[in-house]
Amino acid sequence: FLDSDKKPINQQPINSSSSLKGDNKPPTVTSSQIPTNKLVSYVVITIENTTDNQSPKGVVLDIKACTEDIDLQTTTIRTTKPKPPTPTKKCLKIIDLSEIGSQIFSSLKINKKAANLDYLAHPINVSMPTTVDIKFNQAVIVQNMTIENLDASKVISFNALTDYDNVATTNPDASHPSIVYTPYYEDIIPLLIKLLKSSDASHLSTIRLRIFGCGNPVPTDFHAQVENQTTLSSASTTVGASGTTTKQCQEMEAVDDAVSKTITVTPKDIDQNKKGDFKPDSKTGVNFPEEDKHPTINIPFGTPATVRGVSMPRDTTNSNVESFKVTFYGTNNEPINKQPLESTPSGGKNQPASLNPNNIPSDQLVKRVEITDIKTTDNQPPRGVVLDIKACTEAAAGTTGVSAGTTPVHGSEASHATGTGVTSASGSTTVGTSGTTTKQCQEMEAVDDAVSKTITVTPKDIDQNKKGDFKPDSKTGVNFPEEDKHPTINVPFGTPATVRGVSMPRDTTNSNVESFKVTFYGTNNEPINKQPLESTPSGDKKQPASLNPSQIPSDQLVKRVEITDIKTTDNQPPRGVVLDIKACTEAAARTTGVSAGTTPVHGSEASHAAGTGITSASGSATGVTSASGSTTVGASGTTTKQCQEMEAVDDAVSKTITVTPKDIDQNKKGDFKPDSKTGVNFPEEDKHPTINVPFGTPATVRGVSMPRDTT
Incomplete structure (x- = not known):
């Protein structure tokens, strides 16, 4: 074992146990010999003997390690602070x-x-x-x-x-x-x-x-000083019926440096370095390539805002934009306007294409703006495109006369509301019997653009471009090939969530899904349900195959969903597959009346668990209990963090392994992973290879073995 300076931690190599011919026990380093209290950056393995005195065959590396920060003494657990329900x-x-x-x-x-x-x-x-x-x-x-x-x-x-x-x-x-x-x-x-x-x-x-x-x-209520003679219609202050003040902030350009860099274009995104030219002060604007005459431009706002104006100025040198359409999306990522709003046509450089202000939903918070159907004066791809979006990131105009003990929240902001007796605009915050607030966010579609792109299918993955058709709003769904009648679909969530429903709608044109099974995996990547849950059978297009809600572990955070054993009505490969998974990314609903001195933590979250008001005089958290048992209490009463063991030799690490005296083919290094079916076979002339395993992040090692269950 070597440290980050490549200095040996153990002065003499540690010998593994011996695996005899015909023995199922792999050669293993005794755990008591491993320096588990030291951070390791490299593991160097030299194979000295084989059962047949030939070069090593079927070599896989099972190295258990923990990349969590380990304090060699005891350490206090990281504490969190409550997030303000609305920005201050x-x-x-x-x-x-x-x-x-x-x-x-x-x-x-x-x-x-x-x-x-x-x-x-x-x-x-x-x-x-x-x-x-x-x-x-x-x-x-x-x-x-x-x-x-x-x-x-x-x-x-x-x-x-x-x-x-x-x-x-x-x-x-x-x-x-x-x-x-x-x-x-x-x-x-x-x-x-x-x-x-x-x-x-x-x-x-x-x-x-x-x-x-x-x-x-x-x-948030600060405004730049304005000359007394200036009329600031866009920063007006009005008085509501209750006598309280309704604030509206001064209009600002929504497409600034930060926002421009997060803009995406479909079907083909533009170079990241050119996105700054979407800003309204650009001298050139963005020129789209010949093959992209009808781009869709997606502008996400870092903070939801009310929009006051949208136009495409034509004062760049070569702009040809004549008109466009706009869809505004709210904080729940649903369209605010059901039909795209069409701009007025451009009359020239002094009269850009723009939305009629009366059509803009200026009383609603907008999370993103989608611009489509861009028409040009010469029927060529759009040139010189700049985006002039006037917006206000102040809270949406409304009377602030809120009754005592309640806090108004907007859309997805409801999930941040805290306190006793807080009332959510969506009704999603309730009060537990202990008098503390139990948060439940509004259900959302888990399989959105981002999640659909990360879905994987085994034994043979589908084309990346087709994964968007897993989304529940797809018109076609995903059709599996003739040779894949029983695919396994793995749906990872970017953020752990509680699941409320799983179904496979059959309203695509050719869907043949009759039933399926589901396994939910928690934040520690272990199955929550020990046996796969079976859906009800599909009756027809109006009655899709779905899980019984009472079977779903809706009180536990789910990290990924695995769908298996898909049966079809015609015994053919599944067709028209869409995934309708209702989920809630707020912390799992529960009353927050935690008994003094304890903090509930979930699986691998133990290392980040934090409680408010449970610190000792020294500032350290005491008596914290982990669901996975991975957080322990030291004798001093402070908390020692130990993460759950993980496989060190994953995709990334396996590709960086080197072998001496002669390295192996780069394409074969993935077979060092412990889930390989074949392992690595060394050539005849290399009977005693040395295998160097560098860790990207220093880790504590808990186990080293070479399983022999390859062929």
Whole structure:
């Protein structure tokens, strides 16, 4: 075992037990000999003997490790703070905080090693996984984070953890590595970011990590001073019937630096570096390629806002936009306007195509704007496209005369409402018998754009472009090939959620699904239900195959759903398969009246579990009980964190393994993984290979063996 400086932790190699010929027991390193209290960066394995004195065959590596931070003494558990139900501060200007590290960071660590505070201001080369640990020198607002991939080895997965989070937030879309906080997070000081996976683990990834927010926020009711003679119609203050004041903020440009970088275009996205040209102050705008005459432009707002105007100015040098259509989506991600709103046609550079302000739903909070059906003056692809969207991120206009003890919340903000007797606009917050608040969010479709793209099918995966047809609003669904009559569909959730319903609607044109079975997996990736749950059979298109709601473990957080044993009405491969999974990403409903000194934690969340008001005099959490038993209490009364064991040799690590004296083919290294059916066969001339296993992140090792269940 080697440390991060490649210095041996054990001075002499540790011998494994012997596996005799015909013996099912694999050669294993005795656990008592493993330095489990030390962080390991490399494991070097030398194979000395085989049962037949030939070169090693069927070699797989089963290395159990834990990448959680381990304090060699005892350590206090990380505590969280309650998130304000509505923002109390705002940014006057959004900037990239990573560009001013020396001004805004008090410390920066990369993989636990101190780095220059301006390290993130430039492109960096990283391996997977990499941890970025930031502490700000003052409370800041963080609106969103994005990774700009600058080479072919793309980061496809990362997560972020703040003081508000019990569980890290992971980017939902592998094709667009970005995390957007809605509403934005304020008063952030520690921020832990983990770069998890890349598209090519055999090479370093060159990236720019951007963190958008501001370091000097102002109160939400702050407005820039206006000259006395100026009439500010867009920042008017009116008095409601109850005599309280209704605030409307000054209009701002919605498409700024931060928002422009999160814009996506379909069917083919544009280069990330060109997205800044969507901003209304661009001199060139965005030119679409010849093959993309009808792009759809999706503009997500970091913070829901009321929209006051949408236009496409034509004062760039070559703009040809004549008209467009717009759909506004609310905080529940449902369309506010059922039919797209059509702009007035452009009359020239001085009269851009724009929406009639009277048609805009300016009294409703908008989460994203979708622009479609762009027509041009010359029937060519759109050129010189800039987006002028006037919006207001202040809370939607309304009377603030709220009765005592209640808090008005908007759409998806309901899930953040806390306190005793809080009433949610959607009715989704209730009061438990103990007098504390039990939160239940509104049901949502789990299989959306982001989740559908991460679905995998075994034994043979389907084309990535077809995975969107798993969504419940698909008109065709997914048709499986002739040779795949019994596919297994794995649906991972970006954020653990409680599931309320699972069905396979048959309202696509050719659906033949009759029944299916489901296994739910918890946050520790272990099955929640020991036996797969069987759906009711499908009666017809109006009665789809579905799980009985009483069988669904709706009180437990689900990390992924596995659907198996799909039976069809005609004994052919499944056709027209769509997945209607109703879920709630709020913490599982429960009364929060936790007895003093204990905090319930779920599975792998134990390492992040936090309680409010349960700290000891020293500030350490005491008596914390983990559902998985992975959090223990030290003799001093402080909490020692130990994460659940994981397989160290996964896809990413296997690709970085090297063998001496002669390395093996890169394509065969995946067979070192413990789930390989064949393992790695070494050539005749290499009877005593040395296998070097580097960990992307230092870890404590709990076990090393070489299973012999390959052929």
